[in-house]
Ligand SMILES: Nc1ncnc2c1ncn2[C@@H]1O[C@H](COP(=O)(O)OP(=O)(O)O)[C@@H](O)[C@H]1O
C-alpha cells in the first residue's frame with residue numbers, strides 16, 4: 001500500500017489560514033477586470049514564467065477577468081544585438097527605425113506573445129494572443145518627444161495611443177478567453193507603431209474600467225535615493241521624485257501611466273516585483289500587497 005507522511009497540525013493551520021485569507025478578495029473582485037502588465041525584465045527565468053502563467057489561470061478560475069499586456073524590451077535588445085544593432089532609448093522609449101520595428105514586431109507579436117499564450121494554455125487557461133493590429137483595436141499615431149528646450153524629438157516608429165476599442169477584449173471575456181496583448185499599435189495607413197507596454201496597459205485599464213492595474217517589473221517597486229521602497233505615491237510626490245532625478249529611464253513611462261490610470265478611474269494601481277514567485281497572487285488575493293501603490297491625489 002502506498003503511504004504518505006501526515007501533514008503537521010501547524011502546517012495545516014497555516015495553509016488553511018492563507019487559503020481563507022483569499023476569500024474576501026475573491027468575493028470583492030468577482031467578475032472584475034484586472035489588467036496585468038508583465039514586463040520583459042520579469043520574464044527571465046523559466047520557473048517564474050510558469051508560476052506567472054499559473055497565477056493568471058488561478059485568477060480566472062476563481063472568477064476574476066485577467067487581461068495580460070506584456071513587454072519584451074530585453075528580448076528585443078537580444079535580437080537586435082544578434083543582427084549587430086544596439087538598442088537606444090530616449091526618455092524610456094526605444095528609438096525605432098524601420099529595421100528595428102521589424103524586430104520589435106517579430107519579438108513582441110511573435111516570440112514573446114506566443115510563449116505567454118502557450119504557457120497559460122499549458123496550465124489550463126484559454127489564452128488568445130493579440131496585437132493592436134488585430135481588429136485595429138489599438139489606434140496610434142507617431143509620438144514626438146519634447147527635448148530639453150521643448151523642441152520636438154523624432155524617435156522613429158514609436159506610437160502614441162489615439163484610442164483603444166474595448167470590444168474585442170470584451171468579446172473574448174464573454175467566452176472566458178484570456179487576452180494576451182502585445183504593445184503594437186496601428187496607424188491610419190495600417191502601419192505598425194512600437195508603443196511602450198506600460199502605456200498600453202494603463203490606457204487599456206482605463207478603457208476597460210478595470211478594478212486594478214498591476215505593473216510587474218524587476219524592482220521591489222519605486223525606490224527612493226537610498227533604495228528604500230516607497231508607497232502611497234501621489235502626483236505631487238512623483239513630480240518631486242522626477243525633478244530630483246530619483247525616477248529615471250523605464251520608470252518614467254511606467255509611473256506616468258500608473259498615475260494616469262489612477263486619476264482616470266482605475267481603483268488600485270500597483271508596481272510590483274515580478275521576480276518574486278507568485279507576486280501576482282500575493283498582490284490580488286492576500287493582505288500582503290507587495291510593492292508600490294500609486295494614488296490619484
Ligand atoms: N526610483 C526608481 N525605483 C525603481 N526603479 C527605477 C527607479 N528609477 C529608475 N528605475 C529603473 O526602472 C526600471 C524598470 O523599468 P523597465 O526597465 O522599463 O522595466 P520593465 O521592463 O519591467 O517595464 C528598473 O529596473 C530601474 O532600473
Ligand SMILES: CC(=O)N[C@@H](CCC(=O)OP(=O)(O)O)C(=O)O
Pocket residue numbers: 038039040041070071072073074076092093094104158159183194195196197198250
Ligand atoms: C517605445 C518602446 O520603448 N517600446 C518598448 C516596447 C516593449 C516594452 O515596453 O517592454 P518592457 O515592458 O519589457 O520594457 C520597446 O521597444 O522596448
